Amino acid sequence: MFEIKGHDLYVEQIKAVDLAAQYGTPLYVLSESSLRSNLSDIKANFMDKYEQVQAAYASKALLTSAVVRIVEQEGFHLDVVSGGELYTARHASFPMAKIIFHGNNKSDEELQMALDYGVGRIVVDNVGELHRLAAMAEKAGKTAKILFRITPGIKAGTHHYIATGQKDSKFGIALDESIIFPAIEFAIQSKAIDFLGFHFHIGSQLFTNDTHIAATKVAVSLIKAVKDRYQYEIRELNTGGGYGIKYVEGDTPKPAAYFTDAIMESLESLCKSEGLLRPTVFIEPGRSIVGEAGITLYKAGAIKTIPNIRTYVAVDGGMTDNIRPALYQAKYEAIVANRADAPSDETVTLCGKCCESGDILIEHIPMQHIEAGDIIAVFSTGAYTYAMASHYNKHPNPAVVLVSGDQSYEIVKRETYEDLVSKDVIPAHLKA
Numbered sequence: 026m027f028e029i030k031g032h033d034l035y036v037e038q039i040k041a042v043d044l045a046a047q048y049g050t051p052l053y054v055l056s057e058s059s060l061r062s063n064l065s066d067i068k069a070n071f072m073d074k075y076e077q078v079q080a081a082y083a084s085k086a087l088l089t090s091a092v093v094r095i096v097e098q099e100g101f102h103l104d105v106v107s108g109g110e111l112y113t114a115r116h117a118s119f120p121m122a123k124i125i126f127h128g129n130n131k132s133d134e135e136l137q138m139a140l141d142y143g144v145g146r147i148v149v150d151n152v153g154e155l156h157r158l159a160a161m162a163e164k165a166g167k168t169a170k171i172l173f174r175i176t177p178g179i180k181a182g183t184h185h186y187i188a189t190g191q192k193d194s195k196f197g198i199a200l201d202e203s204i205i206f207p208a209i210e211f212a213i214q215s216k217a218i219d220f221l222g223f224h225f226h227i228g229s230q231l232f233t234n235d236t237h238i239a240a241t242k243v244a245v246s247l248i249k250a251v252k253d254r255y256q257y258e259i260r261e262l263n264t265g266g267g268y269g270i271k272y273v274e275g276d277t278p279k280p281a282a283y284f285t286d287a288i289m290e291s292l293e294s295l296c297k298s299e300g301l302l303r304p305t306v307f308i309e310p311g312r313s314i315v316g317e318a319g320i321t322l323y324k325a326g327a328i329k330t331i332p333n334i335r336t337y338v339a340v341d342g343g344m345t346d347n348i349r350p351a352l353y354q355a356k357y358e359a360i361v362a363n364r365a366d367a368p369s370d371e372t373v374t375l376c377g378k379c380c381e382s383g384d385i386l387i388e389h390i391p392m393q394h395i396e397a398g399d400i401i402a403v404f405s406t407g408a409y410t411y412a413m414a415s416h417y418n419k420h421p422n423p424a425v426v427l428v429s430g431d432q433s434y435e436i437v438k439r440e441t442y443e444d445l446v447s448k449d450v451i452p453a454h455l456k457a
């Protein structure tokens with residue numbers, strides 16, 4: 026859905042430079058057909074392939090009301106992780122029964138919101154939350170459907186900031202007997218709780234399925250222990266997301282089925298050998314659904330050559346619209362969208378315009394010759410960019426544009442300077 030034709034990079038049927046001219050830069054651009062094809066791939070190779078399975082989209086990767094509509098049309102559940110994400114989902118008329126509500130520190134207000142909205146599943150992250158939720162549900166005369174997020178004690182091979190399955194993690198309930206079993210017992214006995222099962226998410230941007238398989242094994246042992254101790258059948262197992270994507274040459278992403286087939290195969294054989302009913306299986310990828318469906322367009326500005334050292338090309342965005350290089354040393358690829366067919370024979374460092382030396386988007390990248398005013402396209406920026414944007418240095422957030430064939434739609438408007446001060450209040454004694 027991103028193609029070079031002639032001198033130009035196209036997003037579906039529209040030239041990237043035309044999008045930049047129409048909507049301004051920096052600009053997040055999302056290809057609708059690419060997004061839908063990632064969703065359809067999971068539908069065909071997981072949802073339609075196996076019985077009793079469901080897929081959710083992890084909305085933290087990229088959440089806008091239009092994206093919610095697409096995800097719903099494609100038959101997915103939605104993972105939300107805060108009151109704000111939940112509110113956005115409801116604002117876009119997403120069915121609340123298909124919401125999976127996460128969060129390692131849900132407030133009473135957020136739990137109440139989930140109960141009032143009637144969300145389908147609450148993934149309880151700690152024992153305190155379990156007790157608070159049970160009391161609130163009882164008071165409201167409701168039954169909360171829950172899963173426990175467990176920490177399986179599996180270390181995923183990824184940047185340590187996005188590894189979540191190891192024992193020392195802020196996420197999930199530890200599997201120590203003295204912690205997990207009293208919680209399970211409470212959940213089984215509580216009238217206000219319908220205890221469905223377990224959830225794990227071991228980490229993000231993974232290229233191998235071994236840690237998903239290992240975590241599945243841990244989950245099955247727990248399911249077996251619950252059956253043996255309490256004669257209670259676990260009905261659901263949510264195996265999280267984490268499927269890696271291609272950011273740069275050398276990344277080796279696998280299709281979703283590489284992960285889901287392995288999970289299903291190991292789960293089915295383990296359940297069989299343990300004499301357990303196979304629970305309904307959920308997955309909840311985020312990055313692999315939207316990551317490669319998005320690019321960011323910037324305009325090149327200041328170009329500074331330091332002889333014998335390097336050339337900096339500054340673009341009109343940076344760490345405010347993509348924090349990932351600064352936060353995780355994430356790598357990206359880019360081209361000059363209006364000279365896309367030219368040879369990449371100049372090595373530059375693409376930097377942003379924030380007042381930080383660490384505001385580097387891509388270091389030492391071979392690119393086409395760049396002049397001020399050129400449009401630079403950075404690839405694979407659909408996930409965790411707009412979602413993690415900030416206003417540092419009072420840069421307004423860019424617009425998000427959805428491209429469908431030869432049509433484009435501004436699905437999130439560009440922020441204005443007025444937006445930036447719209448929440449400021451000047452107390453009377455400070456007024457001029």
Ligand SMILES: Cc1ncc(COP(=O)(O)O)c(C=O)c1O
Pocket residue numbers: 083086104127226228229230265266267268309310311312313
């Ligand atoms: C609970 C949970 N589910 C799903 C995801 C989605 O992960 P990814 O975008 O790597 O698929 C995350 C984020 O890492 C998560 O914390």
Ligand SMILES: N[C@@H](CCCC[NH3+])C(=O)O
Pocket residue numbers: 187189229230349353408409
């Ligand atoms: N924000 C992270 C991934 C999300 C981790 C959530 N548990 C990234 O950009 O890679």
